[in-house]
Amino acid sequence: MIVDPGRAARRSLPLPSWMRAGAASPSAMSLLFSAPAWLLMLGVVALPLLTAIFLSFTSESLIRVAPLQLVGLRNYEALLTVGFVRALTVTMTIVAAGLVIQMPIGFVIAEVLHRELPGFRVVRSALLVPMLLTPVAVGLMWRFLFNPDLGLIRFVLSGIKPDLNWFGDPILAMLAVVLVDAWQHIPFVIVMMLAGLSALPVDAIEAASLDGAKWWSMNRYVIIPLLWPVILVTLLFRFIDSFRVFDLIYALTNGGPGAATTSVSILAYQNTFTYFEVAQGATIAVAMAAAIFPVYFAFLRLTRI
């Protein structure tokens, strides 16, 4: 169980008068003035979610003009197919491989940048560029680079391993997705770790250094434990983002070869916008959301927020 050392400090911050213990409860005025924000949240988040949940219990399709029919759990029973299980496996593979690659590399680069070696500002700016690009642009760019006939990577690797068909082999296609996702999102990990490292207490690190701690011991026993809340938040964000990944896969491999890189998001898109089976697409989307919630609650439990 992780205890947040800043929790007590945050709880002692001064409060507005209307929130202090013993004062009157928050007035209706405060609630009313914050209502537009709540209404926006309702319209953008809650209404689509509730609509999707409702649709998942119907037989709604765009290519049939029949009246809306409730079908109970039939759509959820249809999820228990090879297609959905395979998509879930693909998604978890992308998530796991992505975290294993992105977190350590992002952490190490952040540590190097934290040392503020000469030229670190230029390097830091350059490293953050991939994070600023849209996933579709990234996917298309790498699709051209990986092109097995005309792509740059083919020419670079031709001396080592000719005729690699990145999108014609299921393992290579998965590797391409994971590597491109890492290329784009390692900068996010760097930013988070750098912010965390900058806020670490210097005296603890200095004390460990004076005691003769080497790089590995310093990180294992001092830096990582102090940085743990930041690492957990970064893990959570990257987990959710990787789980939801759609545009990168759509632009890069379109879910192929076969269904080798068809993630749950791609499957939901295919069902809704390619097959026009809106109810089935909504069911997959709701199942995705339900799958992510336990992770979020586990995170809350671990950090006691």
Next chain:
Amino acid sequence: MVTRGFVRSATWRTAVALLVIAGIVAAACAPQSGTAPSASAKDPASITVLVTSSPSATALQALAPAFTKQTGIAVKFVEVPYAEVAPKLLLAAKANESTYDVSQFDSSFMAGLAAGGALLPLDSFLKDTPAYDVSDFPQKVLDYAKFEGVTYGLNLSTEPYVLWYRTDLFSQLKLKPPTNSAEYLANAIALKGAGYFGSDSAYGPAFAWSKWAEAVYLRGGRFLDPNTNQPRLTAPDVIESTKYYMSLVPFTPKSAVNGGGNDMNTAFIQTEVGQEINATGYYSIMADPKTSKVVGKFDAALAPREKIGPYDPLTLMFGWLIGVSKTSQYPEAAKKFLNYVLAKAQVSAFVDAGAPPPARKSTVANPAILKTLPYLPTLLAASDVGEHAPYIPEMAQIGPLISKHINAMATGQETVEAGLAAANVEVTKVLTDAGRIKK
């Protein structure tokens, strides 16, 4: 002093907050503009045309200003990616919103769009519009725009699959355009032996089905029974045609193995591909010196056919159709636009704008058009032996399902027999669930 006290009062502030919230809720609940009214107005100020990036769309946009000058009706074009056309039309129909008046769509989506209530029947337009001259079209081309006997689209471009081949490479190796699959394979072997790509086709996970279906149709097979819609993916002729189609993978550029028709075309115009079977609509890209390295070095011929299956060997026909949205507020204005751009007299203007014309019989009698589009006689001949893919709404699901298995076979993840068997099961389930066939 009294005013400041009033402003500070809880009553005043509560009233202001309630007014703000009421305004936001009222704005959110206000009726959408453009919801289809019960009666359509005549001659509106403008109509909206949904298009997707294509030479045909470019031609429509080129002709629109003259239409506006003649009728006073402005034309607004909304251009979306190919994959978004059908969803946008279906969603607008479902919501009963008159977002689009006219829409361009791929023929393979017509059944789904018609079944989803997105298109207006146009048989009366054909009867009442002499300028269109329906007699100038071969019957097969007219039937190609019908779903369940009703015309829902007009031919914007007719694009049968034909054989495209490199005249320079064929001349060098003393090859002739193949007339059957054995000759096609022999050409492929000869081309590969000389260091070129012997074939070019798409085996990608999204669009492979149409190229595979062409291989089946050209050899007298069908993947759905034309009379009963029963899947036939495990029929002996379909298995044999699929094995033949897969035997061409080693001769094909890898980018085409992973992709669709566009990737095939890119490979043909950028690398040394000797022959391919692809839609005639790609001609304008092949003949564009800005993008193509094969300008003046290719020609078209009928795709090689032979009877191995129980049906007539035919080539598949695809192409753009253009129709009127069922929820359009201005269907008469929309029909006026179609009457203008698709009139027989406008064919030359279409061609001049860089678009392939619909397959009118009169185009081959026009020397100027023939000079610009020398493949037109082949197009018309292919249309005579052409057939559209099954026009059932479930093709939106069946096509991608089959494509995944074709791609899996081409990349070694499935054998032909296993892939076709799995696809047959999935297609049967789709058609059974839709009530198209009985269990």
